[in-house]
Amino acid sequence: MNTAALxxxxxxxxxxxxxxxxxxxAKRRKDNIPSSRERLREAYLHRIIRALDSGGRGAGxxxxxxxxxxxxxxxxMHLAMxxxxxxxxxxxxxxxxxxxxxxFLLRRIRLSRGSRRAYLLTLISSVPSHRDMASLLVxxxxxxxxxxxxxxxxxxxxxxxxxxxxALAAYPYPLAPFDTARIIGLLRRGLLPIAFEPLLTNxxxxxxxxxxxxxxxxxxxxxxxxxxxxxxxDPDPQTVREAVYTLAxxxxxxxxxKIRERVADFTPRERKELCRFLTLAGYSTRAIRALLxxxxxxxxxxxxxxxxxxxxxxxxxx
Amino acid sequence: MNSGKIVIYSRRGxxxxxxxxxxxxxxxxxxxxxxxxxTVAACMHERPDLVIVLAVAPFMDGSDFIRRIRFDRRRRxxxxxxxxxxxxxxxxxxxxxxxxxxxxxxxCMSRLQRKIxxxxxxxxxA
Amino acid sequence: MQTAQYVILxxxxxxxxxxxxRVVRISxxxxxxxxxxxxTAGCCESLGFVGISAVCSGVNSIEHIExxxxxxxxxxxxxxxxxxxRRPDDFRNIMTHYGMIRVNTAESxxxxxARIRALYRSRRRNYRRLVLVDRAYATPxxxxxxxxxxxxxxxxxxxxxxxxLVPDAxxxxxxxxxxxxxxxxxxxxxxxxxxxxxxxxxxxxxxxxSPRIMRRIPSRSVTRIRTPLVFRIGNLRRTxxxxxxxxxxxxxxxxxxxxxxxxxxxxxxxxATAAALFAxxxxxxxATSPDGCxxxxxxxxxxxxxxxxxxxxxxxx
Numbered sequence: 001m002n003t004a005a006l007x008x009x010x011x012x013x014x015x016x017x018x019x020x021x022x023x024x025x026a027k028r029r030k031d032n033i034p035s036s037r038e039r040l041r042e043a044y045l046h047r048i049i050r051a052l053d054s055g056g057r058g059a060g061x062x063x064x065x066x067x068x069x070x071x072x073x074x075x076x077m078h079l080a081m082x083x084x085x086x087x088x089x090x091x092x093x094x095x096x097x098x099x100x101x102x103x104f105l106l107r108r109i110r111l112s113r114g115s116r117r118a119y120l121l122t123l124i125s126s127v128p129s130h131r132d133m134a135s136l137l138v139x140x141x142x143x144x145x146x147x148x149x150x151x152x153x154x155x156x157x158x159x160x161x162x163x164x165x166x167a168l169a170a171y172p173y174p175l176a177p178f179d180t181a182r183i184i185g186l187l188r189r190g191l192l193p194i195a196f197e198p199l200l201t202n203x204x205x206x207x208x209x210x211x212x213x214x215x216x217x218x219x220x221x222x223x224x225x226x227x228x229x230x231x232x233x234d235p236d237p238q239t240v241r242e243a244v245y246t247l248a249x250x251x252x253x254x255x256x257x258k259i260r261e262r263v264a265d266f267t268p269r270e271r272k273e274l275c276r277f278l279t280l281a282g283y284s285t286r287a288i289r290a291l292l293x294x295x296x297x298x299x300x301x302x303x304x305x306x307x308x309x310x311x312x313x314x315x316x317x318x
Numbered sequence: 319m320n321s322g323k324i325v326i327y328s329r330r331g332x333x334x335x336x337x338x339x340x341x342x343x344x345x346x347x348x349x350x351x352x353x354x355x356x357t358v359a360a361c362m363h364e365r366p367d368l369v370i371v372l373a374v375a376p377f378m379d380g381s382d383f384i385r386r387i388r389f390d391r392r393r394r395x396x397x398x399x400x401x402x403x404x405x406x407x408x409x410x411x412x413x414x415x416x417x418x419x420x421x422x423x424x425x426c427m428s429r430l431q432r433k434i435x436x437x438x439x440x441x442x443x444a
Numbered sequence: 445m446q447t448a449q450y451v452i453l454x455x456x457x458x459x460x461x462x463x464x465x466r467v468v469r470i471s472x473x474x475x476x477x478x479x480x481x482x483x484t485a486g487c488c489e490s491l492g493f494v495g496i497s498a499v500c501s502g503v504n505s506i507e508h509i510e511x512x513x514x515x516x517x518x519x520x521x522x523x524x525x526x527x528x529x530r531r532p533d534d535f536r537n538i539m540t541h542y543g544m545i546r547v548n549t550a551e552s553x554x555x556x557x558a559r560i561r562a563l564y565r566s567r568r569r570n571y572r573r574l575v576l577v578d579r580a581y582a583t584p585x586x587x588x589x590x591x592x593x594x595x596x597x598x599x600x601x602x603x604x605x606x607x608x609l610v611p612d613a614x615x616x617x618x619x620x621x622x623x624x625x626x627x628x629x630x631x632x633x634x635x636x637x638x639x640x641x642x643x644x645x646x647x648x649x650x651x652x653x654s655p656r657i658m659r660r661i662p663s664r665s666v667t668r669i670r671t672p673l674v675f676r677i678g679n680l681r682r683t684x685x686x687x688x689x690x691x692x693x694x695x696x697x698x699x700x701x702x703x704x705x706x707x708x709x710x711x712x713x714x715x716a717t718a719a720a721l722f723a724x725x726x727x728x729x730x731a732t733s734p735d736g737c738x739x740x741x742x743x744x745x746x747x748x749x750x751x752x753x754x755x756x757x758x759x760x761x
Contacts, residue, residue, distance in 0.1 A: 002709045004453055005449075005453060005710050005712065005713040006712075006713075008453060008716070009709070009716040010716075012456075012460055012713070012716035012719065013719070013720070015460065015464060015720045015723070016719045016720040016722070016723035016724075017723075018723075019720070019726060019727040020723050020726065022467075022471065022727045022731075023723070023727040023730040026474075026730040027736070030730065030734075030736070032331065032352070038332075042332060042335065045332070045335075045336055046335075046339050049336060049339040049427075052427060053427060053431075079333070080336065083333065083336065083423050083425060084340075084424050084425050084427055085424040085426060086426040086428070086429075114472065114475075115472065115476045115479045116475070119479045122483070146623075147476065147480075176622060176623040177622040177623070178483075178491055178492075181486065181491060182483055182486070185483075188403075188422075188423075189424050245493050269645045272645060273598050276596055276598065277493060277495075280495075280597075302550045303596065305548040306547055306550075306563055306565075306594065307565065308547060309545055309547045309548060375514045375515065375516050377570055378513060378573065379510040379513035379514045380506060380509060380510050380541060402516075403486075404516075405518040407569070407572070412570070414568070415570045423486070
């Protein structure tokens, strides 16, 4: 009994000390007190920006000889690459090669788990690396952890942009909206040379979803025919829903017979959601009436009217 | 070489300082802030030529942010908003309330620098 | 006597294990949040077309509304429900500050308890996310019904008078909802300031908000996250009194009994476990809450313990 009590006391004391230490670290983070790695990261970021700005001149050699410095350099590169585009990244490639940054990150990825691994994969997607990196990372696209496999997919696509579509087609899990938003981020940086039309007509669901996300994000109105074809013929209800919403977000006409037919297959809840979406997208009552039932259209009309004020005095106004 | 003054607001200090590195190389004096209160105080103190805001919420929450940073009618700083992609309605709202330029991430560094050089030269001439 | 010692040690071990599991889960959730935060920033426009309407009852200060409007997410609106007759000055302040004008409104047949007197929206485009609802105050639940009736988006986030949004709360919620493979009827944040987001049609199907609404939603349709969406600013003095009273009422008799009946190793084990629970509360509060108040976290532990015996009611602050 005494032994059990002593063991429990020791465990409790250790746990308490660990929690207090973690609380101290959390407090520093909350108070924005930079750690030494964060200070290093900022210093590297400054040099990277100077290097990108001057085309490699004036920044000197960017060196990172310890693991802490390499992590800081990788984080700085990620920040710079995430927020900029169009600069000549050969100076960064030089820094990566000199410091074996990609191999360092790969080793760290192998040894880590969970969010930490996902974070390291995100870093490696921003670090200019060689094409063979894609084949070394592809195994992580089958991880049980969602964040890991999506980050791995992005890293594979970034490492070998010419095989990006193939990598996405081979990805065995359905992409969620947040995943497509992150992939669009790669597109915006100019890392992926993807055209939307082949994606919209592709048999692979993930590619079609990405194609629609591209259409939406870049406001490509000329895609309405392809979207109409998806609505008319795609067997997956979620893809059809996505296509209808994408058309609506572009403000395209929705009164076509095939669209009406597919929308009629939506559940009452989904139709009501669509009603609200169309109202906010600026569709008129007439356009909504052509698509939905009388009751749903009445609801839409009330919602549309609630964004307006009658000038003719039907009711008192303040 | 221009001597313009720029105030940058970003909730994430490191991103603000990164933008400061991009724009500060041309000789402008740059002050980075991490809260709207700090930004307003910096604007009152520095009387900047340009304010770069890396967020849209300060213009949409009723805190009258743009009126407070443009408190001096004689010296009205140019306001750039740089943020991730927003909807058309949000962009129009920003322009309606007086924002001069809306830019999205990722940024083209050279383009941003050129725009800022033009703005700071304009204010020098004025 | 030995049985009693075993029982006490077992209870202490279970409490310590539960605290450890909670700390590990929260630490993982915070790590994930730190990893996602920069990625979340790039998702302001729309995530799977998920839109969130925050409905608040009892919120009447401009400063509070500014916090609630401070989200960068595009598909978001704030519906403030206020009784213009009970609080005419607050109502007038909001109307003037945001340039509100009265707009058309119709009686809601989806939520009959809504009974809106008038609906106001802003003339100014940059305040288009704010909606003001004037209704006679009866209960906070009816206020939430009125807000839900006027909502333009699919998900309703009830907000109370002491609730403030943490940074990126709306984006975090939108990501969690859009990422779920099943249809989400409710999203629950199991952080210290518990908070839930409901699908509008679920609220209508359950005849509006009520204390039992959470219990009536099947748990397989509820998505749970451990990151906080709101933090509560309450009366700190009252929180301190409640927390310390609860701690005293629990620990004082326990230590007294142990000191009288058992040897000092049991007392030491109890003291160490209590210290460990305090430390866990300290970590949780620091990591998840902007004000870092560990006493609130301790009160939360007590209410979690009560949940075992009696399901919690849905309330807003």
